[in-house]
Amino acid sequence: MAIDYGSKRTGIAVTDELQIIASGLTTVETKNVFTFLETYLKTENVSKIIVGEPKRLNNEASSIATEINKFVEKLTQLFPEIELVRLDERFTSKIAFQTMIDSGLKKKQRQNKALLDEIAATILLQDYMSSQRF
Template sequence: MAIDYGSKRVGLAVTDPMQIIASGLDTVPTKEIFSYLNDYLSKEKVSKIVIGEPKRLNNEPSQIAEEIQKFSDRLQKLYPTIEIVRLDERFTSKMAFQTMIDSGLKKKQRQNKALVDEIAATILLQDYLSYYN
């Protein structure tokens, strides 16, 4: 599973059992993420969660990095058997938006920020699967 954490929304992606292809799962309001994850993780087997680590171009943490670290720490406490992995997520939102353009989505559809977050999580997970699996 991959999580693209944001202060308003959280994009989620999952992979197939053979861990080959990442697919978008959902976008959830940030305030509801732990309730959503509790429900999802009680039904599905997840061994690892990849969480995006936002960095600036100069490799320094972005503004939201501290909030994401708190989220990651809480997640690890709640689910100690699930491995938490942090992965650089620079440009995933831009890549997600470009993916929407390339796939022919209309301008109105491309303005759907929830879809951008879900696609960004999918890109994050696919990157992880491609390079670390």
Template sequence: MGRILAIDYGTKRTGLAVTDDMQIIASGLTTVDTKDLLAFLKDYTVSENVEKFVVGEPKQMDNTASESEVFIQKFIEKLSKAIPDIPVVRVDERFTSKMAFQTMIDSGLKKKQRQNKALIDEISATLILQSYLASNS
């Protein structure tokens, strides 16, 4: 079994999370400047056995695609060309940023720490991955 890597794509920075090799535990990996994302993923997949990419799918409350979906689709096209052997799966990511922020509050992080948008992105990617694991267990 390989790892599953989740991507919370953003136009400026992207949060990443990954499972263990047994695909049981989802952990935050890092946040990467989006301009460096493909290079990071290529390097990571060379050193780690990644079986699948899970990319967040932002939707409006009425289930239509959000404005950022256009950018995500372009990224997925580039990703599929750059790393064609690893399939891409989409997961609804509604509310993950709000849930990430609440997670930070619940874990006792100070206000200054909660303003770290990179940490929010990484936690959001972890929530996307946990959602995927829960729906496929």
């Protein structure tokens, strides 16, 4: 599972049992993310959670990093049995937006920020899986 945390919305992506392809699962309001995760993790087998680590081009932490670190801390406390991995998420939102354009979505559909967050989480998970294969 990958999580693209945001102050308003959080995108979530998952992979199949064989970890071949990442797919967008949903986007939830950040204030409800732990409720969603508790419900989801009771019924689904998740061995790792990848959480995006936002960095600036100069490799410094971005402005939301403190908020994400608190989120990660709580995630670790609530689900200690699940391995947590941080992964650089630079450019995932830009790549997600370009993906929306390339897939032929109309301008109105591309304005759907929830879809953008879900696609960004999918890219994050696919990047992680690709890095593990090599």
